[in-house]
Amino acid sequence: MPLTEFTALLALATALSFTPGPNTTLSTALAANRGLGPAMRFVLAVPVGWAALLLLCAGGVGAAVVAAPMLRLAIKALGIGYLVWLAWKLSQTSQLAEADSSRMRVGFWQGVLLQFVNIKAWLLALTIVAGWIAGRPDSLQRLAVVLPVMLAFAFASNFLYASTGALLRHWLARGARLLWFNRTMALVLVLTAVWMVGT
Template identity: 80%
Template sequence: MPLAEFTALLALATAMSFTPGPNTTLSTALAANRGLRPALRFVCAVPVGWTALLLLCAGGVGAVVVAAPALRWGIKAVGIGYLLWLAWKLSGSSRLSEADARRLNVGFWQGAALQFVNIKAWLLALTIVAGWVAGHGDSLQRLAVVLPVMVFFAFSSNLTYAAVGALLRQWLAQGRRLLWFNRAMALVLVATAAWMVAA
């Protein structure tokens, strides 16, 4: 892969991975409410699920999704519903003790599955396959370069957001700060769901 293409890939990966979205919002909220260690299951799940999504798109599933409007809308509907459900659960937690396993718990498999209903993940996977992998004679070699880069960015961005959430944890435990923080995070999830409706 030429250096100019690799540099463009790094720029796209940085912009898409570190801007707020469902994954980074949940990483922050989980770590703020439950601590960094419980959030790490989700942080590790994001690159696993995203890698599976990218491989499926590279294998042609992405083209099927793009060509089938009903399938696209089905993915969006499930994703929107899940984000709104998470926002509802998150908005009611006002104390760290309420964010236990019953209240706010997005584990490894849920985190991996979330990638398949995350429109931002689909857009990124389709963009990368179309721009850096498909239609090139060395597509497998390109995929071998793209995959570790994207895994690194998916992990590091979510770990960064989770670390910020964990750093805020003790400060948020005072008064009603956690309630307002959780409501703000819930609003980000609702805004993401609204963006998914419009996209």
């Protein structure tokens, strides 16, 4: 892959991986509410799920989703519904003790599956396949370069957001700070869901 294309890939990966979205918002909220250790299951799930999504898109499934409006609509509807449900659960959590209950548990497999209903993840995977992989004579070699780069970015961005949430954990434990933080994170999830409606 030429250096100019690789540089463009890094720029796209940076812009889309480190901007707020469902994954980074949940990484932050989970770590703030439950600590970095429990949040790491989700942080690790994001690159695994996203890698599976990228491989499916590179294998042609992405084109099938784009070509089938009802399937695309179903994915959007599931994603929007799940984000709104998570936002509701998050907005109701006002104490760390509540967060340690089943209310704030988003595990590894939920994190993996979230990628398949995350429109931002689909758009990134489809963009990368269309721009860097599909139709190239060296597509397998390109995939072998793109995949680890994107895995590293997915992990790094979610780990950074989770670390920030974990650093805020003790400060948020005082008064109503956690409730307002959670409601702000819930609002970000709802705004993401609203954005998904328009895409």
